[in-house]
Every structure is written in C-alpha cells, then in structure tokens.
Amino acid sequence: MVWPSGETAFVTGAASGIGLGIARALVASGAGVALADIDGERLAEIARELTAAGGKVTTVELDVSDPGQWEAAADRAEAALGPVSLLFNNAGVSGGGRIEETSLDVWRWIQKINIEAQFIGVSAFLPRFRARGGRAHVTNTASMAGLVPMVTQGAYVASKFASLGFSMVLRDELRGTDIGVSVLCPGTVATRLGVTAAEGEAKLLGRAADVELVERNSALLAAGADPDRVGEQVVEAVRRRDFLIVTHREWAPLVEKVHAEQTRAFGAFDGRHGVDATARMLASGATL
Numbered sequence: 385m386v387w388p389s390g391e392t393a394f395v396t397g398a399a400s401g402i403g404l405g406i407a408r409a410l411v412a413s414g415a416g417v418a419l420a421d422i423d424g425e426r427l428a429e430i431a432r433e434l435t436a437a438g439g440k441v442t443t444v445e446l447d448v449s450d451p452g453q454w455e456a457a458a459d460r461a462e463a464a465l466g467p468v469s470l471l472f473n474n475a476g477v478s479g480g481g482r483i484e485e486t487s488l489d490v491w492r493w494i495q496k497i498n499i500e501a502q503f504i505g506v507s508a509f510l511p512r513f514r515a516r517g518g519r520a521h522v523t524n525t526a527s528m529a530g531l532v533p534m535v536t537q538g539a540y541v542a543s544k545f546a547s548l549g550f551s552m553v554l555r556d557e558l559r560g561t562d563i564g565v566s567v568l569c570p571g572t573v574a575t576r577l578g579v580t581a582a583e584g585e586a587k588l589l590g591r592a593a594d595v596e597l598v599e600r601n602s603a604l605l606a607a608g609a610d611p612d613r614v615g616e617q618v619v620e621a622v623r624r625r626d627f628l629i630v631t632h633r634e635w636a637p638l639v640e641k642v643h644a645e646q647t648r649a650f651g652a653f654d655g656r657h658g659v660d661a662t663a664r665m666l667a668s669g670a671t672l
C-alpha cells in the first residue's frame with residue numbers, strides 16, 4: 385500500500401475548488417476523507433459523489449474561524465473514519481479591495497479564516513498526531529499572494545504571507561519527527577473563490593455582492609488551472625514530503641523581484657549597528 389492509502393485526511397474548504405480537488409485525489413489514492421466546510425449543502429452533494437465513486441468519506445460542517453467548533457469536528461471525523469493523520473488547512477476567502485478602503489471587519493474576517501484558523505487546526509490535530517504516532521502531515525494552503533504583493537489584495541496578501549511564515553516555522557519545529565509540513569502556493573486556479581468570497585463579504589457587511597466585481601474575478605479565475613489536477617499535484621507532493629508546492633512558472637520572475645529588492649537593501653546598508661548576535665546564532669543552526 386502506498387501512503388496515504390488507508391490513512392484518514394481532514395480537508396477544510398472541501399466543498400469546492402482546490403479543497404474538493406485534494407479530496408478527490410485523496411479518495412483516488414485510497415485515503416478516507418473527512419470533508420469539512422461551512423457550506424453544508426454543497427458538502428452533502430460532494431459526499432454523495434465521492435461515496436458513489438467508492439470513496440470512504442464523511443462530512444463535517446465547520447466554520448474554521450470558530451475555535452469552539454474544532455475539537456468536536458475532529459472527534460466527529462475520527463469517530464467516522466478512524467484517527468486522522470493528514471490535515472489540509474485549505475479553506476480561505478479573499479476580498480476587501482485597496483487597503484484604505486478595507487474595513488476592520490473585513491480585514492479580521494479574512495485573517496481569521498485564512499491564517500488564524502490554520503493555527504487553530506494545527507493546535508487541534510498536532511496532539512492527536514503525536515498521541516497516535518506514525519507518519520502524519522499538515523498542508524496549509526497559502527497562495528502566490530504569500531510570495532508576491534498584489535495591489536487591491538492587502539488583507540488577503542497579509543494573511544497569505546502569514547500562512548507561509550507560519551508553515552515555515554512549523555516545518556522547522558517538527559524537523560526530526562515523522563510529521564511533515566507542506567505549504568501550497570497556487571497561482572490562478574479555476575474555482576468558485578470569486579463568488580464564495582464576495583458572497584461572504586457581502587453577508588458580513590449586510591449588503592448585496594458587487595456583481596461586476598464577482599464577474600471580473602470569476603472570469604480571471606476561470607482561465608486558471610483545473611482544481612482536480614492541482615489536487616493530484618498536492619497529494620503527490622505530500623507523498624514525497626515536498627515543502628513548497630507551486631503551480632505556475634510565470635510567477636518566478638515576480639518572486640525574484642521581491643527577493644532582489646531585499647538583497648539590494650542589504651547591499652546598500654552601511655553596517656552601522658555592528659554584529660547581530662541573533663542572526664549569527666540562527667545562521668549556526670541554533671534556535672532562539
């Protein structure tokens with residue numbers, strides 16, 4: 385049996401898009417899947433589809449941004465399918481617009497779902513992984529917006545840079561254990577993100593979604609990668625224990641531009657503060 389066949393995965397945002405693609409690929413690889421999402425209706429449809437295809441799945445209605453719901457969600461998944469050994473923190477939303485036009489409510493809504501929930505998910509499942517022992521894996525969905533800044537996406541970019549940093553530290557802290565970490569940084573993927581996120585934001589603000597914006601975003605996403613192919617790529621990468629998972633080469637020059645600016649700043653600096661012992665310590669491989 386090739387890992388993760390016979391294992392149990394917990395996938396958030398599994399009712400649509402990339403989460404659904406990951407769930408389908410996990411089922412195809414022989415894993416059981418707890419499909420977690422805030423959208424109960426779509427979850428039920430997906431569960432019917434995957435069960436009909438011979439998959440071992442269960443549904444868990446979960447608002448990932450509510451810390452009070454996670455333990456019960458994990459218990460429900462494990463009661464139905466056995467101990468979870470793969471966590472996919474994938475649910476996410478976008479929105480807000482330019483920073484000076486973004487309300488604090490929308491900013492917090494995005495941070496709570498895109499990054500705080502990843503911390504809560506890890507906090508709920510790591511003790512379970514450790515208690516059970518054996519191979520386990522956490523995969524966080526960040527974005528190319530975690531590597532490259534994008535105007536009009538300030539709240540989203542902040543949450544995705546945070547997800548990347550969180551995943552890097554988690555990887556380093558779990559080094560030497562059998563618990564792996566990956567972070568998925570997709571470019572454009574053809575999902576419902578433009579619709580789900582706009583509807584969520586409109587509900588939060590008590591107004592109708594901006595139809596023109598939804599259409600523009602949806603058209604951009606529609607030309608993206610097939611989420612089922614991305615799901616297959618993710619499962620292959622997790623099997624190999626790859627850390628950073630990217631989907632499109634076109635982003636490389638934009639990432640290099642960010643790095644080049646940082647390198648230029650160090651090159652131009654006159655060194656006036658002397659030696660930094662913390663940096664020396666980290667460079668030697670020691671921890672803080």
Ligand SMILES: NC(=O)c1ccc[n+]([C@@H]2O[C@H](COP(=O)([O-])OP(=O)(O)OC[C@H]3O[C@@H](n4cnc5c(N)ncnc54)[C@H](O)[C@@H]3O)[C@@H](O)[C@H]2O)c1
Nearest residue numbers: 397400401402422447448475476527572573575576577580
């Ligand atoms: N589509 C892209 O181009 C793209 C690119 C980079 C990163 N991403 C990331 O991929 C992830 C998945 O997005 P997608 O593109 O598949 O979008 P999607 O809207 O198709 O799927 C997201 C799912 O998350 C669920 N969700 C939203 N809020 C939730 C909450 N509070 N609790 C539980 N579930 C919730 C939605 O109901 C939906 O089913 C997100 O983290 C997104 O930021 C997407």
